[in-house]
Amino acid sequence: MRYISTRGSAEPLDFEGATLAGLASDGGLYVPETWPSFTEAEIAEMAGLPYVELAVRIMALFVEGSLTVEELRDLCERAYGRFSHAAITPLVQIDQQHHVLELFHGPTLAFKDVALQLLGRLFEHFLTGTDKHLTIVGATSGDTGSAAIDAVAGRERVDIFMLHPKGRVSDVQRRQMTTVRAPNVHNLAIEGSFDDAQAMVKRMFGDEAMAATRGGRFRISAVNSINWARLMAQVVYYFAAALQLGAPHRKVAFSVPTGNFGDVFAGYVAAQMGLPIERLIVATNVNDILHRALSTGDYSTGTVTPTAAPSMDIQVSSNFERLLFDLGGRDGLSMAEQMRGFETSKAMQLSNSQREGAASLFSSARIEPDAMAMAMSWACDECGYVLDPHTAIGFEAARQTGIARGVPVVTLATAHPAKFRDAVERATGARPPLPRRVGDLFERTESYAELPGDYDAVASYVAEHATPSS
Numbered sequence: 001m002r003y004i005s006t007r008g009s010a011e012p013l014d015f016e017g018a019t020l021a022g023l024a025s026d027g028g029l030y031v032p033e034t035w036p037s038f039t040e041a042e043i044a045e046m047a048g049l050p051y052v053e054l055a056v057r058i059m060a061l062f063v064e065g066s067l068t069v070e071e072l073r074d075l076c077e078r079a080y081g082r083f084s085h086a087a088i089t090p091l092v093q094i095d096q097q098h099h100v101l102e103l104f105h106g107p108t109l110a111f112k113d114v115a116l117q118l119l120g121r122l123f124e125h126f127l128t129g130t131d132k133h134l135t136i137v138g139a140t141s142g143d144t145g146s147a148a149i150d151a152v153a154g155r156e157r158v159d160i161f162m163l164h165p166k167g168r169v170s171d172v173q174r175r176q177m178t179t180v181r182a183p184n185v186h187n188l189a190i191e192g193s194f195d196d197a198q199a200m201v202k203r204m205f206g207d208e209a210m211a212a213t214r215g216g217r218f219r220i221s222a223v224n225s226i227n228w229a230r231l232m233a234q235v236v237y238y239f240a241a242a243l244q245l246g247a248p249h250r251k252v253a254f255s256v257p258t259g260n261f262g263d264v265f266a267g268y269v270a271a272q273m274g275l276p277i278e279r280l281i282v283a284t285n286v287n288d289i290l291h292r293a294l295s296t297g298d299y300s301t302g303t304v305t306p307t308a309a310p311s312m313d314i315q316v317s318s319n320f321e322r323l324l325f326d327l328g329g330r331d332g333l334s335m336a337e338q339m340r341g342f343e344t345s346k347a348m349q350l351s352n353s354q355r356e357g358a359a360s361l362f363s364s365a366r367i368e369p370d371a372m373a374m375a376m377s378w379a380c381d382e383c384g385y386v387l388d389p390h391t392a393i394g395f396e397a398a399r400q401t402g403i404a405r406g407v408p409v410v411t412l413a414t415a416h417p418a419k420f421r422d423a424v425e426r427a428t429g430a431r432p433p434l435p436r437r438v439g440d441l442f443e444r445t446e447s448y449a450e451l452p453g454d455y456d457a458v459a460s461y462v463a464e465h466a467t468p469s470s
């Protein structure tokens with residue numbers, strides 16, 4: 001499988017190349033040259049497969065040429081062996097129509113583990129036996145950071161620098177990053193918002209001067225969902241849930257608490273591969289750039305408002321570019337122009353084909369803080385089920401969208417409620433206990449550097465502490 005850049009001028013790469021690169025050299029994102037797909041009969045045959053087997057069937061199409069099926073199976077077994085639930089991503093019924101897909105049974109309590117436990121092992125697999133060294137630079141609104149750090153701590157040939165917006169992640173989120181003591185892990189608390197931190201990371205990718213400091217060269221890579229391998233791993237659970245609810249003979253709708261548009265884009269990929277999806281509901285909080293873009297065609301950034309669902313406090317959704325590229329006829333050069341315009345003016349209008357294409361599969365909703373809290377207390381009182389704030393936004397968006405009664409709706413449960421205990425306690429009156437697997441998180445000592453929201457300060461810190469690659 002070959003991967004091409006959404007901005008049309010970077011060299012196509014194979015799966016290994018795209019995974020190690022993260023971002024394309026022209027600033028675009030890698031996507032498969034064509035969407036692989038299954039027939040209805042092939043999908044029907046996957047019903048009842050264990051999660052790892054299903055993952056192998058689906059991902060084999062994307063890694064072809066870079067990994068054998070046996071290698072892929074071995075990496076998946078090790079990645080999903082770290083999950084604390086035998087079903088990996090169990091599906092729970094909430095009422096007649098609604099279900100939640102629990103994606104939070106990995107080591108750091110959010111869905112990011114599903115992809116990052118695999119990505120950490122992919123990096124190691126591709127680098128072992130080479131003399132290369134990878135410097136991973138990432139920005140996190142909370143959950144990517146802890147999941148990525150858990151996935152690469154102590155691994156050979158990889159350093160990780162994780163930027164988080166200072167004071168804007170929950171205590172549990174911060175401690176899950178800053179209490180990991182491994183020489184290859186570097187936590188940076190940056191003044192500003194997640195979008196500021198993400199912009200610095202993107203700039204570092206194109207910063208030749210920084211990459212060439214200290215005599216060596218850094219190979220910078222990404223663990224954010226700009227890395228294609230993450231989205232690939234997330235396609236699997238759309239199939240897993242839909243198969244349990246009767247796919248391919250019955251359509252299923254999904255509601256996805258959305259930030260960077262990665263998770264819901266994986267649903268779009270599942271649909272391109274032949275999974276019959278009735279609708280993908282993009283659920284946002286008051287940071288609603290995606291809701292505005294999908295409902296009016298106006299993709300323009302506002303200021304970020306901190307909320308109780310911090311992993312969705314985003315006003316620039318990197319992966320939206322992948323969708324616009326696909327819907328706009330896969331024209332890389334015009335995409336590059338559209339994105340240049342956006343980067344200058346912080347605003348762009350979707351073309352007619354982009355708008356109409358999106359409207360045929362996506363719906364969207366913006367959920368206010370009160371509605372989120374009410375969804376949490378309703379689910380707790382009526383179903384004995386505790387939703388975290390992100391999942392509550394997805395669930396409320398699912399209820400508001402009005403999907404036809406015979407169509408099951410699955411809300412992706414992106415975080416464990418214990419990760420956001422204060423917000424859950426405010427809404428439901430009960431404080432969810434931390435699961436045993438997080439151990440003595442609040443007794444461990446933290447370590448992180450505090451840096452100003454200044455690109456040069458952050459870039460020099462990384463250059464000083466990273467290991468050059470040969």
Ligand SMILES: *Cc1c(COP(=O)(O)O)cnc(C)c1O
Pocket residue numbers: 110111112143144225257258259260261262263264311312390414415
């Ligand atoms: C990252 C995250 C999201 C947003 O996912 P995207 O792929 O960025 O759209 C939603 N909820 C939680 C809990 C997250 O960690």
